[in-house]
Amino acid sequence: MRVRRTSINITLSVWKALFLREAVSRLATGRAAWLWLVVEPLISVVFLLFIFTGFRMHTVGGINTAVWLMVGMMAFLVFRRTGTQTQNAVDANRGLFTYRQVKPIDTVLMRAALEGFLTTLITVILFAAAALLGVDVVPEDPLLVLEAFFGLWLIGMGFGLITSVVGELIPELGKISGFVMTPLYFASGAMIPLASISQPYRDWLMFNPVAHGLEAARLGFASHYHAPSQLSVAYLYGFALVLIFFGLALHVRYASRLITQ
């Protein structure tokens, strides 16, 4: 007779299975799916770099334009990819809820984990490539960079936890969260230095936690970077905590509704 597995054991094995299942889908569906994961940010960065250098902007806020762009782009992608991928996690795994071990929350968490892992990997690859091209990419304060990226990942996960439930229960709202991402891209300072924006608009923009994450990551690369004075990593984490709390609460409340629909 086999020993009865504990809840933790079951959850861990489900997480592992889901992580591998998601990784296979993400990397092996379609032609060279893995290539696009790298090429997409690369094209954005190269394109923006081309425009910035066209305007003879070789530094932004006191640091190298290439580094500024890459850090901003990858930091934003950690948030965006985690947020958008987790949003569809429940729907994409609907068939697997036949196994009572698999709960909707597991699929969301594992998609978030996979996106975080992949984006980190891509960031490392891009920076290694930049280093080979002679750009100075060694961060001055690596811990702050990690802190910022991790905070952005948490925000993305919180966003996904909420939208994955809301999008299932009220499909109309799910569509809205889809086009929130583009304005956020501009409002988070991925291609505009927020410190250069005049008051009171900068105060307003700094209500956006993603902007804090992006600027903190850049500050981590160069301590002389002109970050907005409102920058606060604590705000980023506080916001993420609230989002995740609400997301988890929604998942607990609507667990059975998500499965039966």
Add this chain to the structure above:
Amino acid sequence: MIVVEDVHKRYMTDHGPGKWVLQGVSFAIPPGLSVGLVGGNGAGKSTLLRLIGGVDVPSRGRIESNCRVSWPMGFGGGLQPSLTGRQNTKFVCRIHGHEEDIRSRVAFVEEFAELGDLFDEPVKTYSTGMRSRLQFGLSLAFDFDVYISDEVTAAGDAAFRDKAAAAFKKLSDHASIIMVSHGEGTLRQFCTAGIWLNEGRAHWFDDINDALREYKKSQLNHQISVLLAEQLLPGNQERVALELEKIQQRLKAVVLLEQGMAGEPAAVDHEEGVRVIQEANQQGMQLVGLGQLAQLGCNLKPGAIPMLKKYYPAPHNKHLDLYDLKSQCVKVESIN
């Protein structure tokens, strides 16, 4: 042991809570007893299976089991369409905590499902039969005390059904099955007891044949009530009257079967069978076809046929031959 106590279930629809699918279902399934669920479309059979399988929770009431229950195998559930058969198999092994012997289990499923090269193709390219084979193989790769099957055994070609039945027979000394199937032969073959679901309630029968008969009776009664309503419409009195007569005859036959030889159809002796048919004839139900009798849950022994021929005059002999054929069909079905 699985205990279902006062279970109610309804689903949320786009327009608020839907109507009750199950209303106060209670029963207990002792260990080792295989049970067949019968009932019309939408009677809540699949819902009940999902509840027992722990996929869904009842709106009210509780379900308890102290044994290892499989997931409900059935239409396309439990397979991720974009993954291959092999990847799906690995996934299921992993969530059941069989990381260390994953190879042997995958090999078992591959061998059992007989999908060939398609085992490494995405499940979305499979036909329904192939999916069922994979699902069936998957569930057999694990040791459960109770297997839950939603029509899955009925799928596949004859050869596969043979294999599935053999596999189940092998399991049956230490495991049982709870199944929904529209194939009566399948139900009789695998199940001892039966549950008839009707209007949100469950009726327990120690014998699956009784459950099937009760289900048939309710269906015939329903048909009659529909026809009676139709009769009120102008223009189709004659047609309806004819059909009504037919159905009422079938119903009478069922009732007679119940009085005469229901309960233990396998133990029906020849005289008893003959008596029922004679009685039916006397009551003016001349041609309750014997084939129909067989369908209605009467298992006449093969030896009864020459005897019955005496009581059936010449033009109607062909029904007996038909019955003979039919009984062979039943036999074939039960071997599968």
